[in-house]
Amino acid sequence: MRVIVAGSKDWPYPSVVTNALELCAATSSNGRHSLTVVHPQPGNKRGPEAVADAWALAQSYRGSRIIAPPERHPPHWYDRCRPGCQKDHRRLIDAGKSSCPQAGYHRIDDMVGRPTDLALIFITSDRDVPAWLDYLMRRLAGLKVSMQEFRP
Numbered sequence: 001m002r003v004i005v006a007g008s009k010d011w012p013y014p015s016v017v018t019n020a021l022e023l024c025a026a027t028s029s030n031g032r033h034s035l036t037v038v039h040p041q042p043g044n045k046r047g048p049e050a051v052a053d054a055w056a057l058a059q060s061y062r063g064s065r066i067i068a069p070p071e072r073h074p075p076h077w078y079d080r081c082r083p084g085c086q087k088d089h090r091r092l093i094d095a096g097k098s099s100c101p102q103a104g105y106h107r108i109d110d111m112v113g114r115p116t117d118l119a120l121i122f123i124t125s126d127r128d129v130p131a132w133l134d135y136l137m138r139r140l141a142g143l144k145v146s147m148q149e150f151r152p
């Protein structure tokens with residue numbers, strides 16, 4: 001079972017995230033490492049991605065046969081542009097270095113580019129949904145992936 005976890009950085013209930021993942025683990029025990037947590041924010045110290053990452057890492061360190069180490073999808077700002085990028089849209093960082101402003105969306109494309117069973121989305125406020133999260137939810141809806149949304 002491949003489960004995407006994403007949401008608001010200020011999500012206040014870490015136990016809601018871990019409870020949802022425990023439930024996934026309990027229902028996906030058909031072999032070794034049958035639950036993989038996938039998320040886009042490896043650098044975050046808070047929020048549902050950080051909670052899910054720490055949970056999956058701890059479970060896999062403990063030798064869990066069910067839960068795999070987390071699959072992380074950071075943005076690769078300095079990678080080449082991809083087909084579909086606007087021409088000449090790279091931003092110059094400093095001498096000789098430039099970044100692709102679409103890299104945050106490319107990581108979402110990479111995440112959803114593999115078969116996904118479920119997405120757990122934790123949203124604190126509908127007025128404050130970041131653009132990357134909105135893009136992820138639209139991509140998942142287009143792929144008809146089961147999506148469970150949580151709100152305080």
Ligand SMILES: [Zn+2]
Nearest residue numbers: 081085100102
């Ligand atoms: Zn680009």
